[in-house]
Amino acid sequence: MKITSNFIPEFEKLFRQKLQLNNCRLRKKRQENNYEIITPAKDIxxxxxxxxxxxxxxxxxxxxxxxxxxxxxxxxxxHISFCVSSIQENPISESPLLVK
Incomplete structure (x- = not known):
């Protein structure tokens, strides 16, 4: 299955959920497809x-x-590997991991 830009919002949503488990923050940068991840230890x-x-x-x-x-x-x-694998294995509308 080919991943397209339609999957990026789903990846971002799932990735944010996974980062919250480690108390990390995800901040989208102004440049497209660029993100900053800040850990509780203030690593970037x-x-x-x-x-x-x-x-x-x-x-x-x-x-x-x-x-x-x-x-x-x-x-x-x-977390990145898990999120990409989840999106590749589950179509957007059928993914139980992305239920609101």
Missing amino acids: FLMYWSEFPEINLIYQAVGVRTQQTEVYERAIRS
């Missing part, structure tokens, strides 16, 4: 893509990178 990650679902995640060096930073990075990468 940038998430972006040019062709969805090939998502890039980079750490913004705003301080000292700690072991806790690595834990958040692994969790965020896991």
Whole structure:
């Protein structure tokens, strides 16, 4: 199944839900397909893509990178993979994970 821009809002909604589990915030940047993820430890990650679902995640060096930073990075990468897989496996209208 090919992922199109129609899936981006569903990905964003599900991804926000997953980030809330780690008390992280997702902020959409002005530039299209660019997001900032802020962890409780004040680490900042940038998430972006040019062709969805090939998502890039980079750490913004705003301080000292700690072991806790690595834990958040692994969790965020896991959330990205989970959300993309869920959207690919479940059509938008049939996805039980995205029920309001």
